[in-house]
Amino acid sequence: MTDNWTIASTVATAGATIVALWVALREGINRRAERRDAEETQARLLVIRIERDEQGVAVHNYSAEPFLEVRWFDAGAKVAASGQTAVVRFDENARRIIRPLGAHAHWDIPLAQFGWGDDERPESAAPHGSELWGTVHYLDANGLWWSRTGNDRPVRLLHGPGEPVIHD
Structure with a gap:
Protein backbone atom coordinates (compact mmCIF):
# COMPACT_ATOMS: atom_id res chain seq x y z
CA MET A 1 0.00 0.00 0.00
CA ARG A 44 3.12 53.23 -34.54
CA LEU A 45 2.25 56.93 -34.28
CA LEU A 46 4.71 57.98 -37.00
CA VAL A 47 2.73 58.08 -40.26
CA ILE A 48 4.17 58.41 -43.77
CA ARG A 49 2.11 60.11 -46.47
CA ILE A 50 3.12 60.41 -50.09
CA GLU A 51 1.41 63.17 -51.98
CA ARG A 52 1.18 62.02 -55.59
CA ASP A 53 0.13 65.36 -57.07
CA GLU A 54 2.62 67.45 -55.14
CA GLN A 55 5.53 65.06 -55.74
CA GLY A 56 6.40 65.11 -52.06
CA VAL A 57 6.43 62.94 -48.99
CA ALA A 58 5.46 63.87 -45.44
CA VAL A 59 6.12 62.24 -42.08
CA HIS A 60 3.59 63.02 -39.35
CA ASN A 61 4.25 62.51 -35.65
CA TYR A 62 0.90 61.88 -33.98
CA SER A 63 2.44 61.11 -30.58
CA ALA A 64 2.79 63.40 -27.58
CA GLU A 65 6.56 62.77 -27.52
CA PRO A 66 9.19 63.84 -30.05
CA PHE A 67 11.06 61.45 -32.28
CA LEU A 68 14.72 62.18 -31.61
CA GLU A 69 15.77 61.57 -35.21
CA VAL A 70 14.03 60.68 -38.48
CA ARG A 71 15.97 59.61 -41.58
CA TRP A 72 14.46 59.25 -45.03
CA PHE A 73 15.92 55.94 -46.09
CA ASP A 74 14.37 55.22 -49.49
CA ALA A 75 11.34 55.80 -51.69
CA GLY A 76 9.93 54.21 -54.80
CA ALA A 77 6.93 53.36 -56.93
CA LYS A 78 5.50 50.10 -58.22
CA VAL A 79 2.91 49.47 -60.92
CA ALA A 80 0.56 46.80 -59.57
CA ALA A 81 -0.47 45.46 -62.99
CA SER A 82 3.03 44.88 -64.39
CA GLY A 83 5.14 44.74 -61.25
CA GLN A 84 7.47 47.35 -62.76
CA THR A 85 9.30 49.31 -60.07
CA ALA A 86 11.17 52.57 -60.04
CA VAL A 87 13.21 54.46 -57.52
CA VAL A 88 12.28 57.94 -56.45
CA ARG A 89 15.00 60.52 -56.38
CA PHE A 90 14.95 63.05 -53.61
CA ASP A 91 15.52 66.71 -54.32
CA GLU A 92 19.27 67.33 -53.97
CA ASN A 93 18.72 70.26 -51.61
CA ALA A 94 16.24 68.46 -49.37
CA ARG A 95 17.22 67.50 -45.85
CA ARG A 96 17.29 63.72 -45.49
CA ILE A 97 17.72 63.70 -41.68
CA ILE A 98 15.81 65.75 -39.13
CA ARG A 99 16.57 66.00 -35.40
CA PRO A 100 14.14 66.08 -33.57
CA LEU A 101 10.67 65.76 -35.06
CA GLY A 102 8.57 67.41 -32.37
CA ALA A 103 5.37 66.13 -30.84
CA HIS A 104 2.38 66.51 -33.20
CA ALA A 105 4.71 67.89 -35.89
CA HIS A 106 5.23 66.93 -39.52
CA TRP A 107 8.12 67.06 -41.95
CA ASP A 108 7.78 67.46 -45.71
CA ILE A 109 10.44 66.42 -48.18
CA PRO A 110 10.16 67.12 -51.91
CA LEU A 111 10.78 64.36 -54.41
CA ALA A 112 12.78 65.39 -57.44
CA GLN A 113 11.85 62.70 -59.94
CA PHE A 114 10.89 59.11 -60.50
CA GLY A 115 13.45 56.95 -62.26
CA TRP A 116 11.28 55.13 -64.78
CA GLY A 117 13.89 55.79 -67.43
CA ASP A 118 11.92 55.46 -70.65
CA ASP A 119 11.24 58.05 -73.33
CA GLU A 120 7.44 57.81 -73.21
CA ARG A 121 7.00 59.34 -69.77
CA PRO A 122 8.71 62.29 -68.21
CA GLU A 123 10.98 61.27 -65.36
CA SER A 124 8.86 63.19 -62.86
CA ALA A 125 5.64 61.28 -63.57
CA ALA A 126 4.64 57.98 -62.01
CA PRO A 127 2.32 56.01 -64.28
CA HIS A 128 -1.35 55.79 -63.47
CA GLY A 129 -2.10 52.96 -61.06
CA SER A 130 1.31 52.96 -59.42
CA GLU A 131 1.73 52.64 -55.69
CA LEU A 132 4.21 55.04 -54.11
CA TRP A 133 6.08 54.10 -50.93
CA GLY A 134 8.65 55.58 -48.62
CA THR A 135 10.87 54.10 -45.94
CA VAL A 136 12.13 55.95 -42.88
CA HIS A 137 14.38 54.94 -40.01
CA TYR A 138 13.64 56.76 -36.78
CA LEU A 139 14.66 57.01 -33.14
CA ASP A 140 11.83 57.16 -30.62
CA ALA A 141 11.80 58.90 -27.24
CA ASN A 142 12.90 55.64 -25.55
CA GLY A 143 16.09 55.47 -27.62
CA LEU A 144 14.90 52.61 -29.85
CA TRP A 145 15.48 52.63 -33.63
CA TRP A 146 12.62 51.63 -35.95
CA SER A 147 12.05 51.23 -39.69
CA ARG A 148 8.74 51.80 -41.40
CA THR A 149 7.83 51.43 -45.06
CA GLY A 150 4.60 53.15 -45.96
CA ASN A 151 2.24 52.51 -43.11
CA ASP A 152 3.22 48.90 -42.55
CA ARG A 153 3.89 47.84 -38.98
CA PRO A 154 7.13 49.34 -37.62
CA VAL A 155 10.11 46.99 -37.48
CA ARG A 156 12.67 47.33 -34.68
CA LEU A 157 16.25 47.98 -35.85
CA LEU A 158 18.52 46.30 -33.34
CA HIS A 159 21.75 47.60 -34.89
CA GLY A 160 20.74 51.21 -35.47
CA PRO A 161 19.73 53.02 -38.64
CA GLY A 162 21.00 52.49 -42.13
CA GLU A 163 22.39 55.28 -44.22
CA PRO A 164 19.85 56.80 -46.62
CA VAL A 165 19.87 55.23 -50.07
CA ILE A 166 21.03 57.60 -52.80
CA HIS A 167 19.94 56.77 -56.34
CA ASP A 168 22.03 58.36 -59.07
Whole structure:
Protein backbone atom coordinates (compact mmCIF):
# COMPACT_ATOMS: atom_id res chain seq x y z
CA MET A 1 0.00 0.00 0.00
CA THR A 2 2.84 2.35 0.85
CA ASP A 3 4.32 1.82 -2.62
CA ASN A 4 1.02 2.90 -4.24
CA TRP A 5 0.96 6.11 -2.20
CA THR A 6 4.60 6.79 -3.05
CA ILE A 7 3.92 6.33 -6.77
CA ALA A 8 0.78 8.48 -6.64
CA SER A 9 2.61 11.17 -4.71
CA THR A 10 5.50 11.18 -7.21
CA VAL A 11 3.13 11.41 -10.18
CA ALA A 12 1.18 14.25 -8.52
CA THR A 13 4.41 16.12 -7.73
CA ALA A 14 5.67 15.70 -11.31
CA GLY A 15 2.30 16.88 -12.68
CA ALA A 16 2.31 19.94 -10.42
CA THR A 17 5.89 20.74 -11.48
CA ILE A 18 4.95 20.52 -15.17
CA VAL A 19 1.93 22.78 -14.65
CA ALA A 20 4.05 25.31 -12.71
CA LEU A 21 6.70 25.36 -15.47
CA TRP A 22 4.01 25.81 -18.14
CA VAL A 23 2.45 28.73 -16.22
CA ALA A 24 5.87 30.37 -15.77
CA LEU A 25 6.67 29.93 -19.48
CA ARG A 26 3.33 31.45 -20.55
CA GLU A 27 3.83 34.35 -18.13
CA GLY A 28 7.25 35.06 -19.63
CA ILE A 29 5.84 34.98 -23.17
CA ASN A 30 3.00 37.32 -22.18
CA ARG A 31 5.39 39.72 -20.44
CA ARG A 32 7.65 39.88 -23.55
CA ALA A 33 4.63 40.55 -25.77
CA GLU A 34 3.40 43.32 -23.46
CA ARG A 35 6.88 44.89 -23.39
CA ARG A 36 7.11 44.70 -27.19
CA ASP A 37 3.68 46.36 -27.52
CA ALA A 38 4.68 49.09 -25.07
CA GLU A 39 7.92 49.73 -26.99
CA GLU A 40 6.01 49.88 -30.28
CA THR A 41 3.34 52.29 -29.03
CA GLN A 42 5.13 55.49 -30.06
CA ALA A 43 6.62 53.89 -33.17
CA ARG A 44 3.12 53.23 -34.54
CA LEU A 45 2.25 56.93 -34.28
CA LEU A 46 4.71 57.98 -37.00
CA VAL A 47 2.73 58.08 -40.26
CA ILE A 48 4.17 58.41 -43.77
CA ARG A 49 2.11 60.11 -46.47
CA ILE A 50 3.12 60.41 -50.09
CA GLU A 51 1.41 63.17 -51.98
CA ARG A 52 1.18 62.02 -55.59
CA ASP A 53 0.13 65.36 -57.07
CA GLU A 54 2.62 67.45 -55.14
CA GLN A 55 5.53 65.06 -55.74
CA GLY A 56 6.40 65.11 -52.06
CA VAL A 57 6.43 62.94 -48.99
CA ALA A 58 5.46 63.87 -45.44
CA VAL A 59 6.12 62.24 -42.08
CA HIS A 60 3.59 63.02 -39.35
CA ASN A 61 4.25 62.51 -35.65
CA TYR A 62 0.90 61.88 -33.98
CA SER A 63 2.44 61.11 -30.58
CA ALA A 64 2.79 63.40 -27.58
CA GLU A 65 6.56 62.77 -27.52
CA PRO A 66 9.19 63.84 -30.05
CA PHE A 67 11.06 61.45 -32.28
CA LEU A 68 14.72 62.18 -31.61
CA GLU A 69 15.77 61.57 -35.21
CA VAL A 70 14.03 60.68 -38.48
CA ARG A 71 15.97 59.61 -41.58
CA TRP A 72 14.46 59.25 -45.03
CA PHE A 73 15.92 55.94 -46.09
CA ASP A 74 14.37 55.22 -49.49
CA ALA A 75 11.34 55.80 -51.69
CA GLY A 76 9.93 54.21 -54.80
CA ALA A 77 6.93 53.36 -56.93
CA LYS A 78 5.50 50.10 -58.22
CA VAL A 79 2.91 49.47 -60.92
CA ALA A 80 0.56 46.80 -59.57
CA ALA A 81 -0.47 45.46 -62.99
CA SER A 82 3.03 44.88 -64.39
CA GLY A 83 5.14 44.74 -61.25
CA GLN A 84 7.47 47.35 -62.76
CA THR A 85 9.30 49.31 -60.07
CA ALA A 86 11.17 52.57 -60.04
CA VAL A 87 13.21 54.46 -57.52
CA VAL A 88 12.28 57.94 -56.45
CA ARG A 89 15.00 60.52 -56.38
CA PHE A 90 14.95 63.05 -53.61
CA ASP A 91 15.52 66.71 -54.32
CA GLU A 92 19.27 67.33 -53.97
CA ASN A 93 18.72 70.26 -51.61
CA ALA A 94 16.24 68.46 -49.37
CA ARG A 95 17.22 67.50 -45.85
CA ARG A 96 17.29 63.72 -45.49
CA ILE A 97 17.72 63.70 -41.68
CA ILE A 98 15.81 65.75 -39.13
CA ARG A 99 16.57 66.00 -35.40
CA PRO A 100 14.14 66.08 -33.57
CA LEU A 101 10.67 65.76 -35.06
CA GLY A 102 8.57 67.41 -32.37
CA ALA A 103 5.37 66.13 -30.84
CA HIS A 104 2.38 66.51 -33.20
CA ALA A 105 4.71 67.89 -35.89
CA HIS A 106 5.23 66.93 -39.52
CA TRP A 107 8.12 67.06 -41.95
CA ASP A 108 7.78 67.46 -45.71
CA ILE A 109 10.44 66.42 -48.18
CA PRO A 110 10.16 67.12 -51.91
CA LEU A 111 10.78 64.36 -54.41
CA ALA A 112 12.78 65.39 -57.44
CA GLN A 113 11.85 62.70 -59.94
CA PHE A 114 10.89 59.11 -60.50
CA GLY A 115 13.45 56.95 -62.26
CA TRP A 116 11.28 55.13 -64.78
CA GLY A 117 13.89 55.79 -67.43
CA ASP A 118 11.92 55.46 -70.65
CA ASP A 119 11.24 58.05 -73.33
CA GLU A 120 7.44 57.81 -73.21
CA ARG A 121 7.00 59.34 -69.77
CA PRO A 122 8.71 62.29 -68.21
CA GLU A 123 10.98 61.27 -65.36
CA SER A 124 8.86 63.19 -62.86
CA ALA A 125 5.64 61.28 -63.57
CA ALA A 126 4.64 57.98 -62.01
CA PRO A 127 2.32 56.01 -64.28
CA HIS A 128 -1.35 55.79 -63.47
CA GLY A 129 -2.10 52.96 -61.06
CA SER A 130 1.31 52.96 -59.42
CA GLU A 131 1.73 52.64 -55.69
CA LEU A 132 4.21 55.04 -54.11
CA TRP A 133 6.08 54.10 -50.93
CA GLY A 134 8.65 55.58 -48.62
CA THR A 135 10.87 54.10 -45.94
CA VAL A 136 12.13 55.95 -42.88
CA HIS A 137 14.38 54.94 -40.01
CA TYR A 138 13.64 56.76 -36.78
CA LEU A 139 14.66 57.01 -33.14
CA ASP A 140 11.83 57.16 -30.62
CA ALA A 141 11.80 58.90 -27.24
CA ASN A 142 12.90 55.64 -25.55
CA GLY A 143 16.09 55.47 -27.62
CA LEU A 144 14.90 52.61 -29.85
CA TRP A 145 15.48 52.63 -33.63
CA TRP A 146 12.62 51.63 -35.95
CA SER A 147 12.05 51.23 -39.69
CA ARG A 148 8.74 51.80 -41.40
CA THR A 149 7.83 51.43 -45.06
CA GLY A 150 4.60 53.15 -45.96
CA ASN A 151 2.24 52.51 -43.11
CA ASP A 152 3.22 48.90 -42.55
CA ARG A 153 3.89 47.84 -38.98
CA PRO A 154 7.13 49.34 -37.62
CA VAL A 155 10.11 46.99 -37.48
CA ARG A 156 12.67 47.33 -34.68
CA LEU A 157 16.25 47.98 -35.85
CA LEU A 158 18.52 46.30 -33.34
CA HIS A 159 21.75 47.60 -34.89
CA GLY A 160 20.74 51.21 -35.47
CA PRO A 161 19.73 53.02 -38.64
CA GLY A 162 21.00 52.49 -42.13
CA GLU A 163 22.39 55.28 -44.22
CA PRO A 164 19.85 56.80 -46.62
CA VAL A 165 19.87 55.23 -50.07
CA ILE A 166 21.03 57.60 -52.80
CA HIS A 167 19.94 56.77 -56.34
CA ASP A 168 22.03 58.36 -59.07
